[in-house]
Amino acid sequence: MSSNAAQTLGEFLRSRRTRLDPASFGFSGRRRTSGLRREEVAQRANISSAWYTWLEQGRGGAPSAEVLERICTALMLTDTEREHLFVLGLGRPPEVRYRAVDGVSPRLQRVLDSFDASPAIVKTATWNVVAWNRAASFVLTDYSVLPPDERNILRFLFLNPSVRSKQHDWESVARFVVGTFRADVARAGLATEVADLVDDLRRRSPEFDRMWGENHVLSHDVGENVKRLLHPQLGPIDMEYSLFAVDGRPDLSMLVYTPLQAEIVERIRAVSREPVGLCAQL
Known part of the structure; x- marks a missing residue:
């Protein structure tokens, strides 16, 4: 020093x-x-x-x-x-402190809602979704109809056949999710907090058990940062995604998906103005 x-x-x-x-x-x-x-x-x-x-x-x-x-x-x-x-x-920030989260501040929710054509969510270090906008309800999942303890991205990906079928390349997506999840959990020191989730997924999903056992660790900026979906109403969608820190809350991050096709942008914008109940799951 x-x-x-x-x-x-x-x-x-x-x-x-x-x-x-x-x-x-x-x-x-x-x-x-x-x-x-x-x-x-x-x-x-x-x-x-x-x-x-x-x-x-x-x-x-x-x-x-x-x-x-x-x-x-x-x-x-x-x-x-x-x-x-x-x-x-x-010369560096401290390790992330994890806190159980029920929701986000009204100010942060207004930030999410400002993205009328870009699905956006806020997730915890354990990958639980705690906030979202209407575009996310339509393009990704209508999280409002799910109990809070079921709003976990890994559970969607490995245990929901509908979500799995709509991934352009499920194997690559799943491997990326497992690798980045492992890195996030280690960085935040949350091995104990996610032990039950990991054990449950390993019992119920042979694919998760195999990928978790491979011990791969990845960062969010690996690859081209493009998510490809086969949406039941919109058809094939290509979306760039960006991860942002939440000011004052290092245990939270905001994930924003930006559609690359102009016609998809307009359709999402139109649908996101409709009542949330009309939004279809991913």
Whole structure:
């Protein structure tokens, strides 16, 4: 860690420490300055008081991710502050924190709805779909008719014959999905959270069992990033897809499909204006 980076880290730690109210943490006594004392932060983080002092003074060296997590907890940092602390201390963001999600904010839903001809969904790190627009209901799946625990992309792909039959090249799609899912789960540290899902799919789908056992790992930017569908109403569709991070929610991502045929764009736009109940599944 450079001296400038260490100094910036120390200044940030000091600013976060001095904003805290000692009484709310059970600390008392007269104080010349506001906030917690350095030794109190060290106590809450279960680290050496001397070393924490050195960190604030810009001479403590590079802390480990584990120590940074303890300091985050001790200083009651927000998710944004936590990410900033990791960037200062380690030069990278922290690992994704997974949180169970029931839906998304109205602001994010409005973003989805603005894509009137592009199917768009928001998925978790475990590949559960938690939000979608009307174009997605028509072109992909009408998720609104499914219970929340069944809105999982892997379950659709491996256990739904209708979804499988409409893939242009199911084997390639399935292999890509398994490889990217494995990478996402590992990156987010969610092996335990998806264990039941993986076990269920391995029991019920020989193809998933085979692909999962191959241990392939892929990224979302592999290949041409084009999804080809055989839609029951629209016929063959080619769509480019792009994956976007969700601001302030590293455990969520937004997937947007952009149709490449002009006539398909107009038909999706027209149908997406109709009531959602009229949309057909993928």
